[in-house]
Structures are given as structure tokens and as C-alpha cells.
Amino acid sequence: MRIKAHDFYSGNGTATVAKLHAIVGSKLKEEDYRQLMSCSDVTSVADLLKRRTYYARVLENTDTDKIHRGILENLLQRGFYEDYYRIIDFEMIGDDDVYNYIVIKTEVDEILICITHINAGTDDQITTIPIYMNRYTSFDLMELAKVRDFDSLLALLARTPYGPLLKAYRPKKGEKIDYRGCELALRTYAYKRLLGSKLASRDKDIQDYVCAQIDMINIINAYRMTKYYNASHEDIKACMIPIYRRIPERQFDELYNAKDADEYLDILRTTYYGRKLDEDELRESPERAMQRERYRAAKRSFALAKSPPAAFLTYIYLAETELKNIIRIIEGIRYQLPIEEIASLLIL
Numbered sequence: 001m002r003i004k005a006h007d008f009y010s011g012n013g014t015a016t017v018a019k020l021h022a023i024v025g026s027k028l029k030e031e032d033y034r035q036l037m038s039c040s041d042v043t044s045v046a047d048l049l050k051r052r053t054y055y056a057r058v059l060e061n062t063d064t065d066k067i068h069r070g071i072l073e074n075l076l077q078r079g080f081y082e083d084y085y086r087i088i089d090f091e092m093i094g095d096d097d098v099y100n101y102i103v104i105k106t107e108v109d110e111i112l113i114c115i116t117h118i119n120a121g122t123d124d125q126i127t128t129i130p131i132y133m134n135r136y137t138s139f140d141l142m143e144l145a146k147v148r149d150f151d152s153l154l155a156l157l158a159r160t161p162y163g164p165l166l167k168a169y170r171p172k173k174g175e176k177i178d179y180r181g182c183e184l185a186l187r188t189y190a191y192k193r194l195l196g197s198k199l200a201s202r203d204k205d206i207q208d209y210v211c212a213q214i215d216m217i218n219i220i221n222a223y224r225m226t227k228y229y230n231a232s233h234e235d236i237k238a239c240m241i242p243i244y245r246r247i248p249e250r251q252f253d254e255l256y257n258a259k260d261a262d263e264y265l266d267i268l269r270t271t272y273y274g275r276k277l278d279e280d281e282l283r284e285s286p287e288r289a290m291q292r293e294r295y296r297a298a299k300r301s302f303a304l305a306k307s308p309p310a311a312f313l314t315y316i317y318l319a320e321t322e323l324k325n326i327i328r329i330i331e332g333i334r335y336q337l338p339i340e341e342i343a344s345l346l347i348l
Contacts, residue, residue, distance in 0.1 A: 013308045016312075017305065017308055017311045019087075020302075020308075020312060020315045021311075023083075023315065027054060027318070027319070027322055028053060028326075032052070033329070033346060036048060036326070036329050037342050037343060039329075040333070042067065042068070042069045042072060042330055042334065043065055043066070045329065045330055046059060046062070046067045046072050049326070050062070050064050055076065055079065058075055058076060058079030059075060062075065069330055072330065073327055073330060076323055076326060076327070077130065078130070080319060080323050081130065083319065084102055084319075096198050096199045096200075096309070097194055097197035097199075098194065098197055098199045098200055098309045098312065098313055100136075101190075101313065102316060103133070103138075104190050104193065106130065106133050106137065107139070107160075107162070108187060108189075108190050110130075110141060110144060111182075111186060112179070113125060113128070114144055114145075114147055115150075115153070115177050118147070118149060118153070119176045119177055119179060125144070129141050129142075129144070129145050138161075139156055139157055139162075150169075150170055150177055151170070154166060154170070161193075162186065165186060168181075168185075169181050169182050169185070180238075180239050184238075184241065187241060188242065191214055191241060191243060192243070195243070203307050205301065205304070205307060205310035206309055206310045206313060207245075209298070209301040209305075209310060209314055210313070211243060211245030212246060212297055212301070214245070215245055215246055215247055216290065216293065216294040216297065217294075218252065219247075219255070219268065220287060220294070221239065221240065222236050222252075222255055222256055222264070223264055223265075223268075223290065226256075226258055226260065226264045227260075227264070230260075233253070237252075237253070237256050240252070246271075247272060251271060255267050255268060255271075261286070265282065269282075276296075277289050277290065277293050278292070288344070292347055292348065294347075295318075295321055295347045295348070298317045298321075301314045302314035302318060324347070325346045328342065329342055329346070332345065
């Protein structure tokens with residue numbers, strides 16, 4: 001189901017940009033993160049979030065003294081989606097794929113999780129699936145949770161754009177599904193659909209932001225493949241989203257041809273994004289430095305966004321990143337990691 005609305009460039013656009021800035025202004029600050037990392041257990045995290053932060057609304061009817069880690073993470077995730085739709089409903093927007101992108105992303109993510117479960121032969125996807133999104137998705141998430149093989153997945157997705165995309169990846173009998181191939185096809189489709197939407201196609205801020213995010217995703221993933229798998233140029237390029245903006249394809253090819261991680265970083269330093277990376281962070285933890293630059297780029301895009309669609313899209317990434325940071329803190333506390341180690345995992 002899609003939420004129908006007027007063209008969001010009309011009416012109260014300026015007010016909505018201001019509203020989004022106010023929401024971001026209420027998000028967690030560094031001091032909030034420090035207090036959360038100082039908590040001794042999950043119930044203390046939940047109590048702090050309930051008493052002192054923006055998440056009080058999500059947890060208002062929850063007994064934080066008895067809350068389980070999985071339940072807390074699920075409530076926070078649900079709160080993220082509720083905030084997303086609360087803004088859309090309140091501002092009367094949503095008929096363009098800029099505003100429905102979180103639905104598309106959720107569909108892609110859940111399909112890929114399903115493929116992972118099929119390959120592993122497990123059937124516990126129902127424990128993590130966001131059932132509350134079912135009214136918006138183009139296929140039934142409950143039925144997806146029942147899928148146990150690739151043909152059943154194709155049957156479920158037959159009337160969606162994803163079915164035809166995945167047909168080419170039907171595995172031979174006894175073989176695993178090509179997860180990387182499926183992921184590349186689905187994520188490329190999602191980004192091209194976003195960039196080709198009515199609002200995005202006429203908004204340079206959105207085009208620049210989305211393409212910069214794709215560039216950084218490719219940079220990070222190519223670094224991982226170079227460092228941990230010593231992958232060849234051909235293997236790396238075959239896994240990258242084929243959309244380019246600030247770094248031309250020729251320069252990406254140079255990165256993919258790096259003989260090792262050190263040479264990769266040397267080449268990266270000469271690129272548009274490499275010149276923005278914090279050198280100390282890059283020496284200490286290259287991947288974290290790249291992730292943090294991706295986040296900082298999103299913050300810059302949000303601050304400079306003039307149109308509601310551009311502000312909205314960047315807001316979603318910032319909100320998602322905050323949610324992931326909280327979950328990293330919860331996981332760190334669960335495994336009794338030192339505060340310094342938990343802090344090193346956060347993207348700020």
C-alpha cells in the first residue's frame with residue numbers, strides 16, 4: 001500500500017524542513033551516548049532511554065525493569081518506523097519513491113535475510129521480521145517468513161519487481177543461492193528506482209546525496225574484499241553498485257586493482273572522498289574512518305538540504321544510524337565490552 005498525497009514541493013515545504021531539523025535536534029548527543037555506554041545492563045539502558053531521551057514515547061508503556069535485549073531492540077526498531085510514518089502522515093506526503101524508499105529498502109533487506117536463511121537451512125526469520133510494515137510492503141511479510149526454498153520465494157515475489165530480477169539467480173540442484181549476485185541486483189534496482197523517481201530526478205541535492213552514499217558503500221565494500229579476501233579486480237567490480245558520481249569508473253578500477261589493503265588506502269587518499277577522511281582515524285581503523293565520513297557527509301547534506309525531499313531522505317539515514325548506535329551499545333554491554341571498545345564501534 002502506498003500513502004497518497006500531493007506533490008511535496010507545494011504548500012508547507014519550508015515548515016517541514018524546519019520540523020525535520022527540530023526532530024534531528026532532539027536526537028542523542030555525545031553526552032547521551034556516554035551515559036548509555038556507562039550503563040551496567042540492558043535494563044539500565046532501557047530506563048535511561050525512557051527517562052531522559054526522545055525514546056520515552058516508544059517505551060512509555062514498557063516495564064524497563066524486566067525488558068529483554070531482543071524486545072528492547074524490536075521496540076526501538078518499531079519506533080523508527082512509526083516516526084517515519086508519523087512524519088509522512090502528518091505532513092501529507094508519500095506518493096513518490098523518495099518517501100517510500102524505506103519500504104523498498106525494507107523489502108530488499110527482508111528478501112536478503114530470507115535468502116540467507118534458505119542457504120543456511122534455518123527457519124527462524126519470523127523472530128526478526130518487521131510485521132508492522134506489512135500494510136505497506138508489496139508482498140506479504142508473513143508469507144515471506146514461511147519461505148523455505150528459492151522457487152517458493154520466486155512464487156511469492158512473482159507480481160513484484162523483485163521476482164523477475166531474482167529469476168536469473170535460481171541455483172542448480174544442491175547448490176547455494178548466489179547471495180552476492182542477488183544482493184547486487186536488488187540494491188542496484190532500489191537505488192535506480194530512487195534516483196529515477198519524480199522528485200529525485202529533478203532535485204540535485206538528492207542526486208548528489210544518494211550517489212555519494214553509493215560511492216561510499218562501494219569504497220567500504222571494496223576495501224573489505226581487498227583486505228579480508230584478497231579479491232581480484234573482476235570479483236570486486238562484480239559486487240559493486242554500478243552507479244558513479246564523484247569518483248569516475250576509471251578511478252574505481254584503480255582501487256579495485258590494488259594489490260593489498262595498504263595500496264588501496266594510498267589510492268583512496270588521492271580521490272575526492274579520500275581527501276575528506278580523517279588521517280588519524282584512517283591509520284587507526286580505515287573501515288571506521290570510511291563509515292564515519294559517510295555519516296558526516298549525510299549530516300552535511302541534511303544541513304544544506306533546501307527541499308523537503310532531500311531533507312527527509314538524509315534525515316532517515318541519520319535516524320537509522322542513531323538506532324544502530326544504540327543497538328551496538330546494547331550488544332557491547334551484553335558482552336561486557338569496555339566502554340572504550342564500545343565507543344570505537346559507534347558512528348558519530
